[in-house]
Amino acid sequence: MVKKIKIFDTLKGELVDFEPIEKNHVRMYVCGPTIYNLIHIGNARPMIVFDAFRRFLEYIGYKVTMVQNFTDIDDKIINKANEEGVPFKEIAERYIVEYWKDSYNLRIRAANFHPKTSNYVDEIIEFIQDLIDKGFAYESDGDVYFNVSKFEKYGELSHRNPEDMIAGSRIEISDKKQNPLDFTLWKKAKEGEPYWESPWGKGRPGWHIECSVMSNCLLGESFDIHAGGNDLIFPHHENEKAQSEARHGKTFAKYWMHNGMIKFSGEKMSKSIGNIWLVRELVKAYDPDTIKTFILSKHYRTPLDFTEEGLNAQKKSTKRVNEALKAVEEKYEGNVPYIPKSEYMKEKINEFIDYLSTDFNTPKAIALIFELTNELNKALTENNEQKILENYHLIRNEFGPVLGIFELPTKEEKSAKAEELINVLIDVRNMLRKEKNFQLSDYIRDSLKNIGITLKDTPEGTKFTIEAN
Numbered sequence: 001m002v003k004k005i006k007i008f009d010t011l012k013g014e015l016v017d018f019e020p021i022e023k024n025h026v027r028m029y030v031c032g033p034t035i036y037n038l039i040h041i042g043n044a045r046p047m048i049v050f051d052a053f054r055r056f057l058e059y060i061g062y063k064v065t066m067v068q069n070f071t072d073i074d075d076k077i078i079n080k081a082n083e084e085g086v087p088f089k090e091i092a093e094r095y096i097v098e099y100w101k102d103s104y105n106l107r108i109r110a111a112n113f114h115p116k117t118s119n120y121v122d123e124i125i126e127f128i129q130d131l132i133d134k135g136f137a138y139e140s141d142g143d144v145y146f147n148v149s150k151f152e153k154y155g156e157l158s159h160r161n162p163e164d165m166i167a168g169s170r171i172e173i174s175d176k177k178q179n180p181l182d183f184t185l186w187k188k189a190k191e192g193e194p195y196w197e198s199p200w201g202k203g204r205p206g207w208h209i210e211c212s213v214m215s216n217c218l219l220g221e222s223f224d225i226h227a228g229g230n231d232l233i234f235p236h237h238e239n240e241k242a243q244s245e246a247r248h249g250k251t252f253a254k255y256w257m258h259n260g261m262i263k264f265s266g267e268k269m270s271k272s273i274g275n276i277w278l279v280r281e282l283v284k285a286y287d288p289d290t291i292k293t294f295i296l297s298k299h300y301r302t303p304l305d306f307t308e309e310g311l312n313a314q315k316k317s318t319k320r321v322n323e324a325l326k327a328v329e330e331k332y333e334g335n336v337p338y339i340p341k342s343e344y345m346k347e348k349i350n351e352f353i354d355y356l357s358t359d360f361n362t363p364k365a366i367a368l369i370f371e372l373t374n375e376l377n378k379a380l381t382e383n384n385e386q387k388i389l390e391n392y393h394l395i396r397n398e399f400g401p402v403l404g405i406f407e408l409p410t411k412e413e414k415s416a417k418a419e420e421l422i423n424v425l426i427d428v429r430n431m432l433r434k435e436k437n438f439q440l441s442d443y444i445r446d447s448l449k450n451i452g453i454t455l456k457d458t459p460e461g462t463k464f465t466i467e468a469n
């Protein structure tokens, strides 16, 4: 039996009981980054939060299918490509590779699918044509617009009234549009821009249509959770919902979950504003546990002020947890015995699940981990084996993996460390050779050779190969 949970649904504006469309299977879609730059800690918040949420759903027994897209067709990508004089694909591919490095370093699990807009242009054209055929969209001088007045529920998700929006806003008026709120589905290509052939001439997709199409292709016409930052509620998610529900005549996403913004110097951290802290830099200065507990220690819907003091304080508390876990592993020389779940463990597991079942209250779950760390340290001092093992297993093997923190290093991470170590040895060998200490430098080379690591001196420096055993 899967545990029942409650989440805050943006559409309903309240805490609701979560019940997936298909029994025991959750299908979720998270809006991913526009890839024209390295990701910042603000972009990492939805990645960290929804990765942990997905792990929690799996922990309580659901099968989860998760999709997170890459927006690889966009004005910002095209501008960057023009600045550098390279094709837009090159910019997109470069930053997708960098995205994977950052998400790996943060120990974020990949979603089941990471679709790119450029691979779905045919499906996008088909979707738009269907909207035109059904009377929800119109072509105007090579552009195609969604006719907002044809979709009665427009404004429902962002709790806005279309009439007030027109009256009180500075929405751009274009003589191509029939109504100021109408939004672009297809954009006519300007001179020198990348384009695709379409029934409306050369052009490219507007921003919102991609998520409607990719979620439709990978998760179906209706799915369970649509997630992303709350900066996307309007217009992006409102428009996705309008297009999809207009085309299919049924609910698009059953629930909408949105994380609050990470702010820096009082404003939303954003690539376009430039007030950013790159994940890349933060991972070097802090460890992933510190960064992730910093984010998960605040409830996902609240705004979060990014400060170095905040991260430094977090670093101290995560260090305490990691040190306590390591002390246990050292005590048992790496083979910490398994124990069956005791009453105490079951009680703590229920407490942990209860916190996360109420709108994913990670701050309470993290506070519980810190409380168990105190218990663990006490047990270590008293050398109380049962208590040591209970608290150790709760943190290391139950709660940590659910939130994506305090996990044991994987085999790949260990071998990455081994490669760093070989590079240190290569540096030492080169220093010795400069000092003409060939006896020691050859000793390093030969000893490595004996264990299957061959060094090769090339004009670009010393390279190594590792023999597979």
Ligand SMILES: Nc1ncnc2c1ncn2[C@@H]1O[C@H](COP(=O)(O)OP(=O)(O)OP(=O)(O)O)[C@@H](O)[C@H]1O
Residues within 6 Å of the ligand: 031, 032, 033, 034, 035, 041, 042, 043, 044, 045, 046, 076, 228, 229, 230, 231, 232, 259, 260, 261, 262, 263, 268, 269, 270, 271, 272, 273
């Ligand atoms: N400061 C932030 N705090 C939390 N989430 C954010 C923040 N900025 C962006 N996001 C989320 O990150 C994901 C990727 O967004 P996107 O690439 O549009 O980032 P961005 O930095 O806002 O970019 P841009 O400034 O170019 O609009 C989205 O789910 C978005 O809601």
Ligand SMILES: [Zn+2]
Residues within 6 Å of the ligand: 030, 031, 032, 211, 236
């Ligand atoms: Zn989206």
